[in-house]
Amino acid sequence: MDKLFGKQLKYISLIILVLGVVLIISNSNYHIPSNNEGYQPEQPIKFSHQVHAGELKISCLYCHFGAEKSRHAGIPALSICMNCHKFVSASSDSLNLEEIQAEKEGRDIKTVISPEIAKIYTALGYDEQLQPSGEASKPVEWIKIHNLADYVFFSHQAHNNAGVNCNECHGEIETMEQVRQVSDLSMGWCLDCHREAGENFDTAPERTKLLSDCSTCHY
């Protein structure tokens, strides 16, 4: 038993521990718990913010309407997708391609449905003609990217109405084919803005006032 807790062993385990910690920090796959910066999971539907927000310039709030009224920005319901995708079943490129192809072959133009948009129809229980297919509807299970640390309350409404732009935290979403977490969502990162007013309270802009109280976020 003396051997077991001998001096050498202590050193060995200490070295292993230090090595472990170094490994955690150096290896980009490992993070300090709850820091998920750079997280970019594959979603069940390949929804492109680059197309919708970038090319088509749909306002963020059109889909994430909760952001100005509620704590949660909200993942849009499929019924919101259907506002457009009732009529748009594929990209204009593939539609054009089909048109050319049909002309070449001298046949009627077929409905083209992109496989990703088809997933919306399946989830809602519709067939290609957008009629109930008889299959049960099944909600889409999106993967949540921006997970806040425990014990903190965050309100999109407060930030949105204080004039904080979506990009300030979420990055250049309109250029992202697949959404990636840009900020580390740590408390220090929050306080970078929240402490802006600092000592110059009276002259500070309204949006930064009184925001470094613990109970602003923790309750």
Next chain:
Amino acid sequence: MKEKKNQTQTDASLEKKDVSGPPDLELKSMVTTRRNFLKATGFSMAAFLASCSRAPVEKAIPFLIQPEEVIPGKAYWYASTSHSCPSGCGVLVKNRDGRPIKIEGNPEHPVSQGGVCPVCQAGILGLYDSKRLFHPMKNEKKSSWENIDNAIAGDINKAISEKKDIVLLTGTITSPSTREYIQRFLNKYKNSFHYEYDPVSYSAILDAHKINYGERILPGYKFDKADLIISFEADFLGTWISPVQFTKDYRKNRDVSSNSISEHIQIESRLTITGSKADRRVVLDPEEIKGLIFNIYQALTGRSKDHIALEFAEKLIHNKGKSLVISGINDVEIQVMINRINHHLNNTGKTLDLNNPSLQFKGDDNSIEKLFSKLENGKVGILMIHNVNPVYELPNGENFAALMKNIDTTISFSSIMDESTEKCSYACPEPHYLESWSDDEFNSGIISMTQPVIKMFKDNRSFRHSLAVWSGSEKSDLELIRDYWKTGYKIRNRGNESFNLWWDKLVHDGYTILKSVEKTHGPFTDGKIISNTKIPARLTLSAYPSVQLLDGRNSGNPWLQELPDPITKTTWDNFASVSFEKAAELDLKNGDVVKISSGENHVELPVHLQAGQHNNIIAVALGYGRKGTERFFDTGPKWIQRKQSSDKNSYVGKNISPFLKIFKNTLRYSAIPVTIEKTGKTYNLAYTQTYNSLVNPENTAPATMKVRPFVQETEFVEYKKDPSSGSHTIHKLQSMWKEDHPYKDHHWAMAIDLSACTGCSACVVSCQVENNIPVVGRDEVYRRREMHWLRIDRYYSGESSDVDVSFQPMLCQHCDNAPCEPVCPVLATVHSSEGLSQQIYNRCVGTRFCANNCPYKVRRFNWFEYAKKDNLENMILNPDVTVRSRGVMEKCSMCIQRIQEVKIESKANGVKIKDGDIKLACEQSCPADAIVFGDLNDPESRISRLSKDPRHYHVLEELNIRPAIGYMTNIRNREKIKRKKDHG
């Protein structure tokens, strides 16, 4: 040597492994070689690294079709009506992401006027009760409604062919549509009968009105119109008829800023919260009270010599037409005398409304005897039990259970497996009121609407619906109600709007006012002569509904079980309350178990010594010892020193109902002669407060500090002469802190009016629901580890039965110079820039220095992981408040989540926060409007005005820690100055 031997054995077994299967594990585990150790270290390091990878993948699953106007994370409020007790308060139900999480009073509702009682607050937990009955059952086996309906149709036909009776036994039916469908059922089946009784009966008042006015009426009491209230044993601020409504009304005539306030005299045998608020309290036993009522009537008509009676009669004559005399004793003779007194004083039509009566209780105690004789004759073929639990509640419940066995078909509609349902052949469970429709007329002319705020969980069906189905209807519950009102509203509506408009408004508002169905009562007649027979003094039992459990229908609710009784401060038990003198006489101490006997009935209960109680009575709360409470056996943390308070299958408390008796056609709760004997056993009651007096023990304080001035009291006359009367001399305050609290934006503060607070404890439960406060169980409460952020301290002053009682809600005082803050080694509790003492759970390491340093003792420590694993019950949790885990300190946060919500909302709308926009949970629920919260930086706010009021003071002002919570001096309207010795 030994070690070596082991080593070789191990080696041998390891070698053996290669040849013939697994090694001897037991032997292997006995030694740790260096190699094994390194292997283990390596493995745990790998596990550690693996756990440090990505956070677990979380899914976000949105709606398929977005419901209109629903925004995730936003709360919606629906108007409804509480059915947790028979008073029927109008409520608003907070619905967050599809589930109801909080009940608050509906300020527009004419009955409850924005207040709610603790029972109603806690009632929401019943919705998420996983022990509820969710399916119809036949002979305790799950069945379907189709099968049940067919079987019952067969049973009804059988009963009719055998010429047997069908009996509907219900509590008071307050829903006009249910009454209609009962009538249709009765019309369809000729041999059917409907009996109504109330577990807490008001039958005598109704019967007395039958004698005096020719009609069974429970009058509408107008406490706001009365300048003099004399109440005999009626706990109208606590449990009597409609306490929330009465508290609201009572307060209207108790505004100390006006020139006169009402005078309230309470004559009672046990201490109630109503007695505590009375300006004058006379302690008499129930027999003496009866005598006094007779004497007062005689004094009014000029024939009595009793000096108290003469004094009261003089006061009453002085307040003719503006006085109100009531009695809570269920004795027709007493109630007839009360009617005569009120009639003699011209109070009828002024402080008593017979034309718009209360319909909350219509039960007839006569029907109990009628039912028994029917059952004994064996003529009953079908018995349906709705909203009552006769086996538990009736004095002869055991007989009832025995007689039930002789009935072919017994049907219970109860949503819990109670004593009566257990004996029934069919269980047709009703839904919780938050998942069903109902229309109720609790007060004549006021229709209260109940709408579902969540889709029905499983397979329940309302009593109304079941009856209609068995009468041949195929309509849904909602259609049944709408059908009834389609004709009903035409007759009773005041205007001539369309039905759909009327209905939509009714559902939206939660109530509507219609013409009341005129109760044409006859002229007053004296009734038969009643003689007052004197009974010699004897030891009697008084059974009373407690503020928490009432008749026991909510006894399965852990919040109510853990809510301290406002007077005794006990939790999780009922007990035999005995006066100090009687206890000395019988040599009883607190916690001695006594055996109370009356005839064949015995019950063993722990003794609680109670000030302000008559020597001749033993008071025991109703509603305990009920089936369903055995579930609490396991409540509380499981740890090594945990004491099991009861056997595995025993109930919380003891049932006292067998002691009740039916005497002269009414159910008697008091004046039941009993004997009491010591058993030699002891039982520790779980108190939340054991310091009852503000007087410092002798030799522990300087002569100037005899009485600790936590509670300031004065008399109304004194107050009118000097508004600062009652307040103790302000100390010369010194501070070692700089004035460094600028409070540039808001400065939150609260004022609590001790004059208004009745101790009803609605705020305590409201706070518990709002802030996810756990229930810790009986043993932990006994160890002083209850978690309530808000407690109500109750202090006695005076001697033995003649005591004054003061209530003082005590919560985190949010001191400017908070003593808890500088002692925290990790800065987990710090001051906010708006005057709040913040507690940051994720920083807290649980040193408990702060709790130690808090002079108000309002900090609560999570000794254990209290969060439950019950997924259904956890749906009640408020998503805006953290669920605290083990080892964390917590305390009142001044509902910071509500402040934040209003701040964010008003900022978004670009408006300033108005006074009253932020209502804290405690403030909102208070039926007495005792709590005011607001911004001291707003000179127009109520709190700014109150903080400058001469009545305003701080508890422990001499510490100069400058609390944000102030109290207003308690003012009693009495002539006699009973000044306590104040300190200098």
